[in-house]
Amino acid sequence: MRTAIVSAMHEELASVLALLPDEHKVTVAGRDFYDGHLHGREVVAVLSRIGKVAAATTATLLIERFRVDRIVFTGVAGGLAPAVQRGDVVVADAFLQHDLDASPIFPRWEVPLYGTDRFATDAALTGELAAAVARALPGTRVHRGLVVSGDRFVATSAESRLLQQALPDALAVEMEGAAIAQVCRDFGVPFAAVRTVSDRAGDAAAGDFVSFIREVASRHSAAIVQALLAR
């Protein structure tokens, strides 16, 4: 069983790499993949890169070149639903691309030829990940539900409000998850994702994001990955 651990930020990847005693680097398509072990289990750790196209390419390489059996994403997101506050954790049950719109040919958000606008994460792996979050970060508020992805850093209250109105069940927004979920669906590879809320996707988002990445995100990623693979 080979597990891919994917992050979007260098700080998060570095904290995961610090847990691997024996990794070696393989560079493909400009991406550094770190092949190694954690608690005796095979892992491949890599940066997704940022945005949906980059993340889809990384996921495809993980599956086709590195033969991973499952993909786990750890990262940060902007909170959308009012209850989802900075420092909370969101475990994704499904992903949607909020910036995909082929209407009127297809319904808004529907991914053409898939007949759906949402890709569910793997229920069993998502359950394991949620349990790992509870062990790794006791006392942290954890939400489960829809996470939306798009090629935009949402950094104004106006845009955040529009997203909440359009997609009221969206808990959080980020830039990669829906792409990886779609690739995993194509290949039949289980996918799960956890996102710590770094900002509220409003006017303070950029500053909040930068300080959160520096202070919290890497600790969270390492603790969650450690707890997931310790079993």
Ligand code: ADE
């Ligand atoms: N990742 C973290 N915060 C985000 C935001 N506000 N918009 C998009 N992706 C994010």
